[in-house]
Amino acid sequence: MPQELDQGKIVAAIQHATGDVFSTMLSMEVTSLEPYRQPCKPEPANGVIGLIGLTGRWMGTGSIACTGELARKISGQLLMAEYASVDQEVLDAMGEITNMIIGNFKNAMEDEAGQLGMSIPMVVFGHNFMAGTSQSVDWVVVPFTCGGERLEVKAYLAPKPEHPARRRSIGGPEV
């Protein structure tokens, strides 16, 4: 099994899934900017982040990040409503947008990565927080502009370790 999936395919899958969800569900256009690789090193962030775990022969995470303002606009388009703040409805709407984009990315990657399972989306809103993973792999980041605001969709998939990490119980033998 290769140690890395084709980055071009990951980028194309993210671009297609994001464009499809924005045009079909939101009647909004996104413009893709230059994709890049980002080391898995958490940095301070602001705004809304939606996260979904992926698991199978390959494991990883898909994520969507944008400002609170864009999250309110996206939610307003989805639900035909106006939101003055990032409230529970906005978080729920962003969770569903994350679910659709990362779900369709997952479907596109299954040709190469085999069948993948998906977790329930988790959405965080805040200022000066860090979001990271325990795996030290690079993310593939695809930035977009949407109505003058920036949106980042990123993902990583790494081979599932053949042998789970060994654990040692306190005072007990290594298992």
Add this chain to the structure above:
Amino acid sequence: MPVDVLIVDDSAAIRKILQRVLAQANLGVGKVYEAADGREAMDAVKQQPVGLILSDINMPNMDGLQFLAELRTHDQWKHVPVLMISTEGSQTKVMEAVQLGANGFVRKPFTPDQIKEKLAGIL
């Protein structure tokens, strides 16, 4: 006679969108009930008979496929039409849903017309 509908999805946003699609569909829909997962949906059908179910697949507690399998083990709900609406678009999942007794499958993202078209075929 109007058909009462149960919408099963853990996203309140999707439940709201589907409510709106049903209201505009002109398909003789009566009352619309909601459930946030398969377990809530089982409780709902025990309390209120419905003539149509729209269900997501990926949900906490009991997912859409587990719900469908459970639903079809009961004689009184064996023939209630179920339309699955999910991001899970792989052929494996679609086949699994059909084998468990789903009457249709719509992949998210969807347009209102795709849902209306499927429902017109089912009802």
